[in-house]
Amino acid sequence: MKVSKKELDKRMARFEEVCRESGAKLTPQRMEIFREVAQTVEHPDAEKVFDGVRKRMPTVSLDTVYRTLWWLNDLGLIKMLGPARERVRFDADLSRHHHFVCTECGLTRDFVSDELDRLELPDSLLSIGHAEKTHVEVKGLCRKCAGKKKPGAKKTKKGEPL
Amino acid sequence: MKVSKKELDKRMARFEEVCRESGAKLTPQRMEIFREVAQTVEHPDAEKVFDGVRKRMPTVSLDTVYRTLWWLNDLGLIKMLGPARERVRFDADLSRHHHFVCTECGLTRDFVSDELDRLELPDSLLSIGHAEKTHVEVKGLCRKCAGKKKPGAKKTKKGEPL
DNA sequence: TTAGGTGCAAATTCTTTGCACCCTG
DNA sequence: CAGGGTGCAAAGAATTTGCACCTAA
DSSP: OBOOHHHHHHHHHHHHHHHHHTTOOOOHHHHHHHHHHHTBSSOOBHHHHHHHHHHHOTTOOHHHHHHHHHHHHHHTSSEEESOSSOOOEEEOOOSSOEEEEETTTOOEEEEOOHHHHTOBOOGGGGGTEEEEEEEEEEEEEEHHHHHHHHHHOOOOOTTOOO | OBOOHHHHHHHHHHHHHHHHHTTOOOOHHHHHHHHHHHTBSSOOBHHHHHHHHHHHOTTOOHHHHHHHHHHHHHHTSSEEESOSSOOOEEEOOOSSOEEEEETTTOOEEEEOOHHHHTOOOOGGGGGTEEEEEEEEEEEEEEHHHHHHHOTTOOOOOTTOBO
């Protein structure tokens, strides 16, 4: 499913603007890679983007697609979903709960909430599918990282569980 | 952080029971791998589990850990978090929205909900960290997969609690 | 006894990097 | 013209698999 032309134009305009502001070069590859993500409501993976772009530009390489995608993400022009440099993790707690995830160090803690469990889903979901489970993920800084942040913000290694 | 001895014992007992019921062999490796996940509230990845088990059983191999973890997941004794065999995906929609994900085909669709956006988080979160964003992921079958699976599948009703 | 389980090592899959050439600004 | 950007190929990281030996039931 594609987004409306109007919305796509808006996204492309913002892309060019942010791109220019950041002082980065506006290459045809970047243009097409961004367009590929911006024109759809599906949430394509790198391979899908690659295939789409390749139709119009047969010489792009997969690694340019990856590099450009991370770059767009860093610029805040797109967002990443799912396994963003993380590993699979395991949980033996089978009771109903949600997760708090620290954006800095990856610390993940369970929490429960009656209010969340009573949530009602919007009608718009009916046209998409049949809901079976909902899981809430709260992102933020854990206490430890919030404390560290001010002095000299330090990065933790990728997806390291705590 | 470890779970209480009582809870751990409960989990181990259920493990042995399910294991026996399923007709699978109760090997020391499986025992220790399950115990490693069951004894903590952290959400360890395969490597972490491997390291923990290796302390008590120096000869386990990483691939046995992986195989056992998938097996435990299939038996419903543990759950997987994060990149469960998925790839990173990209989204150019920067507005506030949540996701519906089909557990069968992976289809991902955005949806919005005022109610979700007004959610109040429980106090218990305060002791963990500072919440910045909350994202809801609804899992279920998309219409297409629901149709394939069992033609007479029931539909979600409005207002049905999750 | 014997089918299922394990360890080892090699294979895959998805992503990331080094490097020399190319093109935008 | 300069320095960032690109393509290619090769490297990595996290899983996964083939195979022969081992062991719980």
